[in-house]
Amino acid sequence: MADGPGGETLLFLTDEHLRKGIEAMFFAYRGFTADPDRILEDYGYGRAHHRAIHFIHRTPGTTVNNLLSILGVTKQSLNRVLRTLIEDELVESRVGQRDRRERHLHLTPKGEALEQALSDAQRARMRLAFRSAGPEAVAGFRTVLEAMMDPDLRRHYQSVVERGQ
């Protein structure tokens, strides 16, 4: 029996368990993105559009630089996506009041509508999964995922948690 240094049984840390965790992440993430992907297809958008829409909805008025640090992509990559969203009138870019170099991003009503559709689909699946797993499993799910994040990204995640409570 494999016991850790503290004397507790650490069977859940065997390579076999860790591999299962890895595959669980792989297959679950596929399910996680499947429903929004289908909706985005109709609009000719991809996941990058979804992510931008999601985080603009989450933090309305966010600056481009802030969005860049959350998404972890280059300015050029985000710009390509942002440009189409602004052209299609899903996102509005407002000149900053305090600092006129900044652009503050907001979803238009049309943008909010798509966000709602995407989010509804994703939450529906999450709701089924949460319901069938139960509250304790959900708590564990969140605990493990938080521990898996890079510290820098965890900051962004934490800020949502705090805002939500």
Place this chain on the structure above:
Amino acid sequence: MADGPGGETLLFLTDEHLRKGIEAMFFAYRGFTADPDRILEDYGYGRAHHRAIHFIHRTPGTTVNNLLSILGVTKQSLNRVLRTLIEDELVESRVGQRDRRERHLHLTPKGEALEQALSDAQRARMRLAFRSAGPEAVAGFRTVLEAMMDPDLRRHYQSVVERGQ
């Protein structure tokens, strides 16, 4: 207090909780892939190569068709990746004994070495996360992820679980 139809408290199913679950998946998946991505860069490979290597390691001798159904990509997309792996002598393709149309895929020693490096990195992060979260959280994590999978994909995942036990 929001109570469900069964009378139980379903506070963990509020939209706010579901949104947190969604963001947790997003940020955690980034962490999940970060370490292997760094290794792959040195080889000029991408995530598609990693996935192929992973599942060939998992089920040695798998056929191309089987790998296609696990990965959920087109033949043309997988072929591009598989060709470079075979050229680079990380993967070996053997003509089937029973059915000579089939090709059975195996990792070469060189392929196993890269798989090990990638897997070590990914398991190291998973191990830290699992350890800090504890066995109950890990069980919950797995339960929720399984419930999030598409049924078709869950089959592939389950087969690993059974193999491992």
Place this chain on the structure above:
DNA sequence: TGGTAAAGTCAACAACGCTGACTTAAAAAT
């Protein structure tokens, strides 16, 4: 023998990452 199945290929395209170089406008620093 004729149909089907597994694998592989060619071509073209799209989404979305990247680097590098550069502009414009505005704030900040000297």
Place this chain on the structure above:
DNA sequence: ATTTTTAAGTCAGCGTTGTTGACTTTACCA
């Protein structure tokens, strides 16, 4: 007041990885 830095945006080009469509080769099977 001038210089430097910062925020945003753009152009060009490239790589990975997904797609569709069409087609070939080989082998199994009825």
